[in-house]
Amino acid sequence: MLLLRGREAVMRHFRPLLRAHGLSEQQWRILRALSAVDDIEVTELAHDAFLLGPSLSRILRDLESRKLLARKTAREDQRRSMVSITPKGLKLIETVGPSSEAIYAEIARRYGGTQLGELQDLLRALDDSLSAMPVRHAAGAVDSDADSGSTRRRK
Amino acid sequence: MLLLRGREAVMRHFRPLLRAHGLSEQQWRILRALSAVDDIEVTELAHDAFLLGPSLSRILRDLESRKLLARKTAREDQRRSMVSITPKGLKLIETVGPSSEAIYAEIARRYGGTQLGELQDLLRALDDSLSAMPVRHAAGAVDSDADSGSTRRRK
DNA sequence: GCAAACTGATTAACATGTTAAATGATCGGG
DNA sequence: CCCGATCATTTAACATGTTAATCAGTTTGC
Numbered sequence: 001m002l003l004l005r006g007r008e009a010v011m012r013h014f015r016p017l018l019r020a021h022g023l024s025e026q027q028w029r030i031l032r033a034l035s036a037v038d039d040i041e042v043t044e045l046a047h048d049a050f051l052l053g054p055s056l057s058r059i060l061r062d063l064e065s066r067k068l069l070a071r072k073t074a075r076e077d078q079r080r081s082m083v084s085i086t087p088k089g090l091k092l093i094e095t096v097g098p099s100s101e102a103i104y105a106e107i108a109r110r111y112g113g114t115q116l117g118e119l120q121d122l123l124r125a126l127d128d129s130l131s132a133m134p135v136r137h138a139a140g141a142v143d144s145d146a147d148s149g150s151t152r153r154r155k
Numbered sequence: 156m157l158l159l160r161g162r163e164a165v166m167r168h169f170r171p172l173l174r175a176h177g178l179s180e181q182q183w184r185i186l187r188a189l190s191a192v193d194d195i196e197v198t199e200l201a202h203d204a205f206l207l208g209p210s211l212s213r214i215l216r217d218l219e220s221r222k223l224l225a226r227k228t229a230r231e232d233q234r235r236s237m238v239s240i241t242p243k244g245l246k247l248i249e250t251v252g253p254s255s256e257a258i259y260a261e262i263a264r265r266y267g268g269t270q271l272g273e274l275q276d277l278l279r280a281l282d283d284s285l286s287a288m289p290v291r292h293a294a295g296a297v298d299s300d301a302d303s304g305s306t307r308r309r310k
Numbered sequence: 311g312c313a314a315a316c317t318g319a320t321t322a323a324c325a326t327g328t329t330a331a332a333t334g335a336t337c338g339g340g
Numbered sequence: 341c342c343c344g345a346t347c348a349t350t351t352a353a354c355a356t357g358t359t360a361a362t363c364a365g366t367t368t369g370c
Contacts, residue, residue, distance in 0.1 A: 002278040003162035004205055009285040016290055042349065050159055055326055057350055079335045079348045111284045115277060122274045123157040129266045130164040137171055197319065210356055212320055234318045234365050
Protein backbone atom coordinates (compact mmCIF):
# COMPACT_ATOMS: atom_id res chain seq x y z
CA MET A 1 0.00 0.00 0.00
CA LEU A 2 2.84 2.37 0.83
CA LEU A 3 4.47 1.44 -2.46
CA LEU A 4 1.27 2.32 -4.25
CA ARG A 5 0.99 5.66 -2.45
CA GLY A 6 4.65 6.40 -3.04
CA ARG A 7 4.36 5.81 -6.74
CA GLU A 8 1.27 7.96 -6.99
CA ALA A 9 2.96 10.76 -5.04
CA VAL A 10 5.78 10.79 -7.59
CA MET A 11 3.74 10.40 -10.75
CA ARG A 12 1.34 13.13 -9.70
CA HIS A 13 4.09 15.59 -10.59
CA PHE A 14 4.92 14.10 -13.97
CA ARG A 15 1.45 13.48 -15.31
CA PRO A 16 0.54 17.11 -16.13
CA LEU A 17 3.69 17.49 -18.22
CA LEU A 18 3.13 14.26 -20.11
CA ARG A 19 -0.54 14.98 -20.70
CA ALA A 20 0.32 18.40 -22.10
CA HIS A 21 2.24 16.52 -24.78
CA GLY A 22 -0.46 13.92 -25.36
CA LEU A 23 1.38 11.10 -23.62
CA SER A 24 0.42 8.65 -20.90
CA GLU A 25 2.93 7.28 -18.42
CA GLN A 26 3.04 4.03 -20.33
CA GLN A 27 3.59 5.70 -23.69
CA TRP A 28 6.40 7.74 -22.16
CA ARG A 29 8.06 4.62 -20.75
CA ILE A 30 7.88 3.00 -24.18
CA LEU A 31 9.40 5.97 -26.01
CA ARG A 32 12.12 6.29 -23.39
CA ALA A 33 12.99 2.61 -23.73
CA LEU A 34 13.04 2.92 -27.52
CA SER A 35 15.27 5.97 -27.43
CA ALA A 36 17.94 3.93 -25.66
CA VAL A 37 18.28 1.32 -28.39
CA ASP A 38 18.46 1.06 -32.14
CA ASP A 39 15.55 -1.35 -32.45
CA ILE A 40 14.08 -3.95 -30.14
CA GLU A 41 11.70 -6.93 -30.10
CA VAL A 42 8.23 -6.49 -28.65
CA THR A 43 8.81 -9.00 -25.86
CA GLU A 44 12.00 -7.30 -24.77
CA LEU A 45 10.32 -3.90 -24.94
CA ALA A 46 7.55 -5.23 -22.71
CA HIS A 47 10.17 -6.18 -20.15
CA ASP A 48 12.00 -2.85 -20.37
CA ALA A 49 8.85 -0.75 -20.10
CA PHE A 50 7.32 -3.11 -17.52
CA LEU A 51 4.13 -3.67 -19.48
CA LEU A 52 2.21 -6.82 -20.30
CA GLY A 53 1.98 -7.95 -23.91
CA PRO A 54 -1.64 -7.01 -24.56
CA SER A 55 -1.26 -3.48 -23.16
CA LEU A 56 1.89 -2.99 -25.15
CA SER A 57 0.28 -4.30 -28.33
CA ARG A 58 -2.52 -1.74 -28.09
CA ILE A 59 -0.22 1.15 -27.29
CA LEU A 60 2.18 0.26 -30.09
CA ARG A 61 -0.72 0.34 -32.53
CA ASP A 62 -1.60 3.85 -31.34
CA LEU A 63 1.95 5.22 -31.28
CA GLU A 64 2.63 3.74 -34.70
CA SER A 65 -0.43 5.50 -36.13
CA ARG A 66 0.93 8.72 -34.63
CA LYS A 67 4.25 8.07 -36.39
CA LEU A 68 6.19 8.17 -33.15
CA LEU A 69 7.56 4.69 -33.75
CA ALA A 70 7.84 2.19 -36.58
CA ARG A 71 7.58 -1.59 -36.81
CA LYS A 72 8.91 -4.12 -39.26
CA THR A 73 8.97 -7.88 -39.02
CA ALA A 74 12.40 -9.43 -38.66
CA ARG A 75 13.31 -11.24 -41.85
CA GLU A 76 15.08 -14.17 -40.15
CA ASP A 77 12.07 -14.93 -37.93
CA GLN A 78 8.79 -13.55 -39.16
CA ARG A 79 7.10 -13.98 -35.79
CA ARG A 80 9.26 -11.26 -34.34
CA SER A 81 8.53 -7.64 -34.96
CA MET A 82 11.26 -5.06 -34.48
CA VAL A 83 10.22 -1.72 -33.06
CA SER A 84 12.17 1.50 -33.42
CA ILE A 85 11.59 5.13 -32.60
CA THR A 86 11.10 7.62 -35.44
CA PRO A 87 12.71 11.07 -35.78
CA LYS A 88 9.34 12.51 -34.74
CA GLY A 89 9.41 10.37 -31.62
CA LEU A 90 12.96 11.42 -30.84
CA LYS A 91 12.00 15.04 -31.26
CA LEU A 92 9.16 14.61 -28.79
CA ILE A 93 11.53 13.07 -26.27
CA GLU A 94 13.95 15.95 -26.69
CA THR A 95 11.09 18.37 -26.13
CA VAL A 96 9.71 16.73 -23.01
CA GLY A 97 12.97 15.44 -21.55
CA PRO A 98 14.33 18.64 -20.00
CA SER A 99 11.10 19.43 -18.14
CA SER A 100 10.91 15.85 -16.97
CA GLU A 101 14.43 16.02 -15.64
CA ALA A 102 13.69 19.33 -13.95
CA ILE A 103 10.77 17.76 -12.12
CA TYR A 104 12.90 14.80 -11.11
CA ALA A 105 15.58 17.16 -9.83
CA GLU A 106 13.05 19.09 -7.80
CA ILE A 107 11.76 15.87 -6.26
CA ALA A 108 15.31 14.81 -5.43
CA ARG A 109 15.98 18.24 -3.90
CA ARG A 110 12.87 18.14 -1.70
CA TYR A 111 13.28 14.55 -0.63
CA GLY A 112 17.02 14.59 -0.35
CA GLY A 113 19.47 12.88 -2.63
CA THR A 114 20.75 10.58 0.08
CA GLN A 115 17.31 9.34 0.99
CA LEU A 116 16.44 8.90 -2.65
CA GLY A 117 19.51 6.76 -3.16
CA GLU A 118 18.71 4.65 -0.10
CA LEU A 119 15.14 4.20 -1.26
CA GLN A 120 16.29 3.01 -4.66
CA ASP A 121 18.72 0.55 -3.07
CA LEU A 122 16.03 -0.83 -0.78
CA LEU A 123 13.61 -1.24 -3.67
CA ARG A 124 16.14 -3.08 -5.76
CA ALA A 125 16.93 -5.33 -2.80
CA LEU A 126 13.21 -5.99 -2.31
CA ASP A 127 12.86 -7.00 -5.92
CA ASP A 128 15.84 -9.33 -5.62
CA SER A 129 14.64 -10.91 -2.38
CA LEU A 130 11.17 -11.62 -3.65
CA SER A 131 12.11 -12.78 -7.12
CA ALA A 132 13.93 -15.67 -5.45
CA MET A 133 10.88 -16.48 -3.34
CA PRO A 134 8.51 -19.09 -4.79
CA VAL A 135 4.83 -18.20 -5.07
CA ARG A 136 2.45 -20.37 -3.07
CA HIS A 137 -0.27 -21.69 -5.33
CA ALA A 138 -3.06 -21.78 -2.77
CA ALA A 139 -3.72 -25.50 -3.18
CA GLY A 140 -6.96 -26.35 -1.42
CA ALA A 141 -9.02 -23.65 0.30
CA VAL A 142 -11.32 -23.04 -2.63
CA ASP A 143 -13.83 -20.55 -1.29
CA SER A 144 -17.39 -21.64 -2.05
CA ASP A 145 -18.13 -18.04 -2.93
CA ALA A 146 -15.18 -17.72 -5.29
CA ASP A 147 -17.38 -17.94 -8.35
CA SER A 148 -20.68 -16.47 -7.24
CA GLY A 149 -19.91 -12.89 -8.23
CA SER A 150 -22.40 -10.89 -10.23
CA THR A 151 -20.02 -10.41 -13.11
CA ARG A 152 -17.79 -13.28 -14.00
CA ARG A 153 -15.74 -14.23 -16.97
CA ARG A 154 -17.24 -15.77 -20.08
CA LYS A 155 -20.04 -18.36 -19.80
CA MET B 156 9.63 2.60 -12.08
CA LEU B 157 11.32 0.92 -9.13
CA LEU B 158 8.24 1.64 -7.06
CA LEU B 159 6.12 -0.07 -9.67
CA ARG B 160 8.41 -3.09 -9.79
CA GLY B 161 8.60 -3.26 -6.02
CA ARG B 162 4.86 -3.28 -5.64
CA GLU B 163 4.48 -5.96 -8.29
CA ALA B 164 7.15 -8.09 -6.61
CA VAL B 165 5.15 -7.98 -3.39
CA MET B 166 1.68 -8.44 -4.81
CA ARG B 167 2.78 -11.37 -6.94
CA HIS B 168 2.82 -13.41 -3.74
CA PHE B 169 -0.58 -12.31 -2.49
CA ARG B 170 -2.58 -12.52 -5.69
CA PRO B 171 -2.88 -16.34 -5.89
CA LEU B 172 -4.31 -16.46 -2.37
CA LEU B 173 -6.82 -13.70 -3.03
CA ARG B 174 -7.88 -15.15 -6.37
CA ALA B 175 -8.47 -18.53 -4.76
CA HIS B 176 -11.09 -16.76 -2.66
CA GLY B 177 -12.57 -14.79 -5.54
CA LEU B 178 -11.09 -11.45 -4.50
CA SER B 179 -9.06 -8.84 -6.34
CA GLU B 180 -6.47 -6.68 -4.58
CA GLN B 181 -8.88 -3.79 -4.57
CA GLN B 182 -11.73 -5.80 -3.13
CA TRP B 183 -9.42 -7.08 -0.42
CA ARG B 184 -8.34 -3.53 0.47
CA ILE B 185 -11.98 -2.50 0.73
CA LEU B 186 -12.96 -5.39 2.98
CA ARG B 187 -9.92 -4.82 5.17
CA ALA B 188 -10.76 -1.15 5.54
CA LEU B 189 -14.37 -1.99 6.37
CA SER B 190 -13.39 -4.56 8.96
CA ALA B 191 -11.57 -1.85 10.91
CA VAL B 192 -14.63 0.37 11.37
CA ASP B 193 -18.28 0.09 12.25
CA ASP B 194 -19.48 1.88 9.13
CA ILE B 195 -17.96 4.49 6.86
CA GLU B 196 -18.87 6.96 4.11
CA VAL B 197 -17.96 6.15 0.53
CA THR B 198 -15.59 9.09 0.18
CA GLU B 199 -13.70 8.17 3.33
CA LEU B 200 -13.54 4.55 2.22
CA ALA B 201 -12.09 5.65 -1.11
CA HIS B 202 -9.34 7.44 0.81
CA ASP B 203 -8.64 4.49 3.12
CA ALA B 204 -8.54 1.92 0.32
CA PHE B 205 -6.70 4.33 -2.03
CA LEU B 206 -9.25 4.04 -4.83
CA LEU B 207 -10.93 6.65 -6.99
CA GLY B 208 -14.66 7.15 -6.67
CA PRO B 209 -15.73 5.50 -9.93
CA SER B 210 -13.68 2.35 -9.32
CA LEU B 211 -15.00 2.14 -5.79
CA SER B 212 -18.56 2.65 -6.94
CA ARG B 213 -18.36 -0.30 -9.31
CA ILE B 214 -16.68 -2.59 -6.82
CA LEU B 215 -19.17 -1.71 -4.07
CA ARG B 216 -21.99 -2.68 -6.39
CA ASP B 217 -20.37 -6.07 -6.97
CA LEU B 218 -19.47 -6.76 -3.33
CA GLU B 219 -22.93 -5.71 -2.21
CA SER B 220 -24.52 -8.19 -4.64
CA ARG B 221 -22.27 -10.86 -3.14
CA LYS B 222 -23.55 -9.89 0.32
CA LEU B 223 -20.04 -9.17 1.58
CA LEU B 224 -21.01 -5.62 2.51
CA ALA B 225 -24.15 -3.56 2.97
CA ARG B 226 -25.09 0.05 2.20
CA LYS B 227 -27.71 2.37 3.59
CA THR B 228 -28.17 6.08 3.06
CA ALA B 229 -27.48 8.23 6.09
CA ARG B 230 -30.72 9.72 7.40
CA GLU B 231 -29.27 13.12 8.30
CA ASP B 232 -27.80 13.66 4.81
CA GLN B 233 -29.33 11.53 2.11
CA ARG B 234 -26.47 12.16 -0.27
CA ARG B 235 -24.17 10.12 1.92
CA SER B 236 -24.23 6.36 1.85
CA MET B 237 -22.85 4.41 4.80
CA VAL B 238 -21.03 1.20 4.01
CA SER B 239 -20.49 -1.65 6.45
CA ILE B 240 -19.14 -5.17 6.27
CA THR B 241 -21.53 -8.11 6.71
CA PRO B 242 -20.98 -11.24 8.84
CA LYS B 243 -20.28 -13.08 5.60
CA GLY B 244 -17.62 -10.49 4.74
CA LEU B 245 -16.09 -10.78 8.18
CA LYS B 246 -16.00 -14.56 7.88
CA LEU B 247 -14.16 -14.27 4.57
CA ILE B 248 -11.60 -11.97 6.14
CA GLU B 249 -11.07 -14.40 8.99
CA THR B 250 -10.59 -17.19 6.47
CA VAL B 251 -8.08 -15.37 4.29
CA GLY B 252 -6.36 -13.30 6.99
CA PRO B 253 -4.05 -15.96 8.47
CA SER B 254 -2.66 -17.03 5.09
CA SER B 255 -2.19 -13.40 4.16
CA GLU B 256 -0.26 -12.73 7.35
CA ALA B 257 1.83 -15.84 6.78
CA ILE B 258 2.84 -14.56 3.36
CA TYR B 259 3.65 -11.15 4.79
CA ALA B 260 5.76 -12.78 7.50
CA GLU B 261 7.66 -14.81 4.92
CA ILE B 262 8.35 -11.68 2.91
CA ALA B 263 9.57 -9.89 6.03
CA ARG B 264 11.77 -12.86 6.89
CA ARG B 265 13.36 -13.00 3.44
CA TYR B 266 13.83 -9.28 3.08
CA GLY B 267 14.74 -8.62 6.69
CA GLY B 268 12.63 -6.84 9.26
CA THR B 269 15.06 -3.96 9.61
CA GLN B 270 15.16 -3.23 5.89
CA LEU B 271 11.40 -3.52 5.70
CA GLY B 272 11.02 -0.94 8.46
CA GLU B 273 13.49 1.40 6.78
CA LEU B 274 11.69 1.04 3.47
CA GLN B 275 8.37 1.91 5.08
CA ASP B 276 9.89 4.94 6.77
CA LEU B 277 11.40 6.15 3.51
CA LEU B 278 8.13 5.69 1.65
CA ARG B 279 6.19 7.64 4.26
CA ALA B 280 8.80 10.39 4.10
CA LEU B 281 8.54 10.44 0.31
CA ASP B 282 4.79 10.83 0.51
CA ASP B 283 5.17 13.68 3.00
CA SER B 284 7.84 15.48 0.98
CA LEU B 285 5.89 15.34 -2.24
CA SER B 286 2.48 16.14 -0.84
CA ALA B 287 3.89 19.51 0.18
CA MET B 288 5.28 20.07 -3.31
CA PRO B 289 3.02 21.97 -5.70
CA VAL B 290 2.29 20.42 -9.08
CA ARG B 291 3.44 22.38 -12.11
CA HIS B 292 0.56 22.84 -14.49
CA ALA B 293 2.56 22.79 -17.70
CA ALA B 294 1.38 26.23 -18.83
CA GLY B 295 2.40 26.75 -22.46
CA ALA B 296 4.25 24.05 -24.42
CA VAL B 297 1.12 22.58 -25.98
CA ASP B 298 2.43 19.92 -28.31
CA SER B 299 0.90 20.26 -31.76
CA ASP B 300 0.51 16.49 -31.77
CA ALA B 301 -1.16 16.37 -28.39
CA ASP B 302 -4.59 15.76 -29.90
CA SER B 303 -3.85 13.89 -33.09
CA GLY B 304 -4.11 10.43 -31.58
CA SER B 305 -6.09 7.74 -33.32
CA THR B 306 -8.47 7.28 -30.43
CA ARG B 307 -9.50 10.35 -28.53
CA ARG B 308 -12.16 11.13 -26.04
CA ARG B 309 -15.78 11.91 -26.95
CA LYS B 310 -16.61 14.10 -29.95
C1' DG C 311 -38.46 30.95 0.63
C1' DC C 312 -35.96 30.11 -3.39
C1' DA C 313 -32.68 30.02 -7.05
C1' DA C 314 -27.86 29.39 -7.48
C1' DA C 315 -23.84 27.25 -5.86
C1' DC C 316 -22.00 23.37 -3.81
C1' DT C 317 -21.36 18.43 -2.29
C1' DG C 318 -21.45 13.20 -2.42
C1' DA C 319 -22.16 9.59 -5.28
C1' DT C 320 -22.83 7.48 -9.59
C1' DT C 321 -22.62 7.05 -14.62
C1' DA C 322 -20.22 7.67 -19.11
C1' DA C 323 -16.40 7.02 -22.05
C1' DC C 324 -12.04 5.71 -22.97
C1' DA C 325 -7.14 3.77 -21.57
C1' DT C 326 -4.76 0.30 -19.36
C1' DG C 327 -4.23 -4.14 -16.49
C1' DT C 328 -4.93 -9.00 -16.65
C1' DT C 329 -5.92 -13.72 -18.03
C1' DA C 330 -7.16 -16.82 -21.66
C1' DA C 331 -7.49 -17.97 -26.34
C1' DA C 332 -6.35 -17.44 -31.18
C1' DT C 333 -3.15 -16.77 -34.92
C1' DG C 334 0.79 -17.40 -37.49
C1' DA C 335 5.66 -18.83 -37.67
C1' DT C 336 9.40 -21.89 -36.37
C1' DC C 337 11.42 -26.00 -34.54
C1' DG C 338 12.17 -30.84 -33.62
C1' DG C 339 11.32 -35.78 -33.54
C1' DG C 340 9.37 -39.42 -36.19
C1' DC D 341 9.18 -34.16 -45.10
C1' DC D 342 5.46 -33.33 -41.80
C1' DC D 343 2.97 -33.07 -37.84
C1' DG D 344 2.79 -31.82 -33.25
C1' DA D 345 4.98 -28.79 -29.88
C1' DT D 346 6.59 -24.39 -28.94
C1' DC D 347 7.16 -19.47 -29.49
C1' DA D 348 5.97 -14.32 -30.53
C1' DT D 349 2.39 -11.51 -31.02
C1' DT D 350 -2.22 -10.18 -31.23
C1' DT D 351 -7.16 -10.43 -30.12
C1' DA D 352 -10.96 -11.17 -26.82
C1' DA D 353 -13.29 -10.27 -22.64
C1' DC D 354 -13.69 -8.38 -18.43
C1' DA D 355 -11.82 -5.45 -14.23
C1' DT D 356 -9.86 -1.33 -12.89
C1' DG D 357 -7.80 3.54 -13.56
C1' DT D 358 -8.95 8.11 -14.91
C1' DT D 359 -11.32 12.35 -16.24
C1' DA D 360 -15.57 14.57 -17.21
C1' DA D 361 -20.43 14.85 -16.78
C1' DT D 362 -24.72 13.93 -14.46
C1' DC D 363 -27.90 13.66 -10.70
C1' DA D 364 -29.96 14.19 -6.41
C1' DG D 365 -29.64 16.34 -2.04
C1' DT D 366 -27.99 20.24 0.74
C1' DT D 367 -26.40 24.81 1.79
C1' DT D 368 -26.01 29.72 1.04
C1' DG D 369 -27.09 34.42 -0.39
C1' DC D 370 -30.44 37.43 -1.28
